[in-house]
Amino acid sequence: MVFQTPIPREYPSYKSPYGPKYHYQPNIAGWTFKQIGRLGLQAGAFGGVALFAVIYYASGIPRVQKDILQKIPFIGSYYIKEIPPSDNPF
Template sequence: MSQTPFLQTYPSYKSPYGPKYHYQPNIAGWTPKQLARLGFKAGAFGGVAFFAVIYYASGIPRVKKDILQKIPYLGTYYVNEIPASDNPF
């Protein structure tokens, strides 16, 4: 027999004033908090970009008819009641 046991473990002292370490889940270094923040910012920029494209394309008749007239409460704004013979555009 050896003098010291092979797998003897002693609980190590942990100071109540020291740092509180814990496991933080991550995927390739990205934490859930960072991913949520990135997703929110990407969604905000995507929404602004979408409305900017719709705003710039609102003069195209096909966009008016297929997209903008189907929006509830705002669709009636894009309905053109002027006859084609009187419309200069």
Template sequence: MVFQTPIRRLNYPAYKSPYGPKYHYQPNIAGWTVKEFANLGFKAGAFGGVAFFALIFYASGIPRVKKDILQKIPIIGEHFVTVIPPSDNPF
């Protein structure tokens, strides 16, 4: 039978060096820390922004998208206004 050392049996606290690492509790959810959640959120936001830009770029040829979305952007909205001269109108 193996016994603990006499110091451990008397409930003395273990020696902790002032020069050693300072351990503390790090909160987590299933192993995911706050830093990992923030990093994941940043990457997901960047990917979502690029996906939104690509969607608007590909759909910019649709007249309804031009009129309802792109023309209402404050600075670059005038770029998406299509003016057809009366001489090109077939009717």
């Protein structure tokens, strides 16, 4: 005997109010937007610390002092080295 496929009902199937609440979670290659945001903040924090460390270690280089550090407000005047005329051999 051959059975026909049941006709879909016009009303949705019963969903228990105590069951799990599933919903679509958008993602990009398996990474959710919440994970991407958290990873971006952490990467930015590590990048900021790394940039500070590089500038701190390179602060003794005269070119770095002139091109970068002298242009920072409030601390730029610390890196201006003025040689008195009496110490100039020329």
